[in-house]
Amino acid sequence: MLHLGKHLLLQRQQQRCREPPGPFAWPLIGNAAQLGSTPHLAFTRLARAYGDIFQLRLGTWPVVVLNGEQAIRQALVRQGATFAGRPPFPSFQLVSGGRSLAFSTYSELWQLHRRVAQGMVRSFSTGGAGARRRLEQHLLAEAQALLRLLAWGSSGGAFVDPARSLVVAVANVMSALCFGHRYSHSDSEFLHLVGRNEQFGQAVGAGSLVDVLPWLRCFPSPVRAAYAAFRELNRDFYGFVRAKFVQHHGSLHPGAAPRDMMDAFIRLQQEQPRLPLEHVPATVTDIFGASQDTLSTALQWLLLFLIRYPNVQAKMQEEIDKIVGRDRLPSAEDQPHLPYVMAFLYESLRFSSFVPVTIPHATTADTCLMGYLIPKDTVIFVNQWSVNHDPAKWSNPEDFDPSRFLDEKGFLNKDLTSSVMIFSLGKRRCIGDELSKMQLFLFTSIFVHQCNFTANPNEDPKMDFTYGLTIKPKPFTVNVTLRDSLDLLDSAVQRLQAEKTASENHLSANL
Template identity: 35%
Template sequence: MEPLGMSTVLLVICISCLLLSAVWKRGAQGKGKMPPGPTPLPLIGNALQLKGKPLDQALRKISEQYGPVFTLYFGMDPAVVLYGYEAIKEALIDHGNDFAGRARMPLTERTGGEKGIVFSNGENWKQIRRFILSTLRNFGMGKKSIEERIQEETRYLLEKFHDTKGQPFDPHNLFGCATANVICSIVFGKRYEYNDEKFQTLITATNEDNELFNSFWGQLYNAFPVLMDLIPGPFQRMVKNSMKRRDIVLEEAEEHRATLDPNSPRDFIDCFFIRMDQEKQNETFELTMENMVACSLELFGAGTETTSTTLRYGFLILQKYPEIEEKVQEEIDRVVGRSRMPSMADRGQMPYTDAVIHEIQRFVSLSPMSVPHSVVKDTSFRGYVIPKGTTVMPALISVLYDGKEFPNPTEFDPGHFLNKDGTFRKSNYFVPFSAGKRNCAGEGLARMELFLFFTSILQNFKLKPLMDPQDIDLSPLEGRMDNCPQPYKFRVIPR
């Protein structure tokens, strides 16, 4: 064997020994404290227990053996999994303060993830979350002003649908542009043409980062950040994309600062600057330029891809079940008609449509394991002691797929959200936005977008799949942390 080859082998052996030692030490430290779980393998942890079967089935099998609170190893790192409604409610709501931390995510740390609202912790997170919630409320979260912005963007989206002239098209980019423009109107105070170069740069960079974060590569990086930094990979692109997006926000911020009227804020950035100026003597104040950029990018990233993916998945589902599409359109015609756009005031009179949209979100289970939490201190929970900083993963899919609350949970059935008399049925098990102190801050905005986009498109168009509905595959793409639909094209015909 060549000397170089021998050196490489020795290096691999040394690294492997170090990793095995680290796993052993972590396991020893947690013995008798952490919840039980399947024995992890060196380096790969419990990957084999989760591989080769749907996530809900894999987690249910582990839970049947170890209970609703168990430990899994993702690489070398242990994570406490909360399985089922009662365990998740008890942790995230009843003991919400203890479980309000955000788990360390090395991949996001490369792009400044400690700022903003999604991945920050402590006082920074508390101040940012309060500010974002109050600002969204002031700009009409659940009120008319944001509804009008969504309706305006809906008109542009409908024009793009008409432009397809009945020809097959992939809706991915159109849905992405529409949802992104809603966020742009809130953050920047304006919308962009869909072919605008800056706008497309922002969308492309955001989509690439989201895809990488949720991919196998992203999972591998979070499990072995030190090793992954030593080998070539796609992670440098994520850093470059982050800089592109940051430059766009800073350019907008400079324009806003130059034309700022403290008495008449136009958008999120104006509100941020006004609050910064009011608190500039406060040394404990966390609303800084770094946080402004991070929050703007997070609002754009979280508010674009999640809603866009839900729309794509939803319209694929409706193609598979044309009878459901017809019932929704009958309700739209009866309540709204064809002469005006749907509004949020209509939702209370449209229980079937509301049930279909809820069922899409339940069935899709877009973020099956939520964004990982962590405990902020050594936490006693159900007879165990979870050490401070330990990752906690609420298995939202275990609640959304609960067989007692939703009979035949793997089947798409709007009846899951309907009472026997046809009225809408609320459920505490509807948790696509998570629960507790770390639930999605943009939940109200997302619900409004989904209702208005879905109803407006179905009011105007009939969906035409390119294959027999029975052959449409609703299974998500494999190898991702989130649930995304298979790529597809379809046709739309004006009604």
């Protein structure tokens, strides 16, 4: 009886709802041509004309775009299950062998899958001192290799493009966490694997022609070529991770402590037999692929902001030198005591909004959102950029100003930091958000503690970008000089390596 009453109430609400407004849609292509190369900015312009919730068509797909914090929170948090689906886009079926946690649609199996994966990732990020120690161990080794490479490339006052080195450094941290193995910055196979992030982002980002105009794949065209490259990229990536899974599954000893995320997830799957075994490599593919793409993009923006705003870099160095000193390296425990460094991180995430539009959602049922009727299976675009650049929330949102996140006593304003939207919300919120923030803090604090970063005066200071699933800065160069030497990093890495070797020897002796 109660269920019937709720159903009748929902019916009455939907009868009072109206269709969202929106621009005229052309036959065949819909509104695809209006989005241009920067859909997040097009969505923001359209929101000024039609409101924070409006509709358009991309090809034959009905799409509703959500702008602004109120509409997005109402949909993703308060009506979370209804907005937690994924559209059956062709590109989504290619990711992680078709079993992707990020790209699969909402179901009971998906909820179990997410619960298990979230528990595993949390144990490697906020799972106590041991988890933080393991993360710092991997990250320090990569920071050492990265800064040595950039400083060497900057010798004699030269300027170096940091993009590829940042991709490899972040991918190596995630490779060590996921598989217990790192690769050389000159490993051609690894470089080929992790260097194709833009192909991925352009295929699955909002408004991708591969998905909304699939008939274009029937004719020789750049779209067909892009789709073929995307299919090959996913096959290579999943094949790489699945080979690691086979190795781990065959060598994991019963009762032994997990060596890495792959081991940990295999163990968790054994405790949850309703989750198929093949979801293990699929999930690790998601974690490894998505994190190294988003984190390397974030670090490119962080470096760009350091060189474009040298006064901000100097303030961060002053704070770190005061709190940490020059005789040790920053660590995870320092984070609460470095509010300006954290304010810089949050302002970098807000200003760049490097994930401007989330992976497209889809409605799982007919629903009413803030007076608008949205049918089941409608594609939903979530414009995070509109939240991070809302002038009603942020004064002068187009100015880069870390101090906006500090209160009058110089402490971090937690209410404001929680308003920065980069990892989505609700049931589809990124499961690696805390792990990502910790890595960004450690990389950034070590960077400014150890080095000075200087812009190339011959380059245009305008911060242009390329658009895909993430916004990436256009290529830029930087000069990197050591503030002292790399002795602290070298000795820290040697000490951690000795601890790791001793731990491995102890484990072998007890097997």
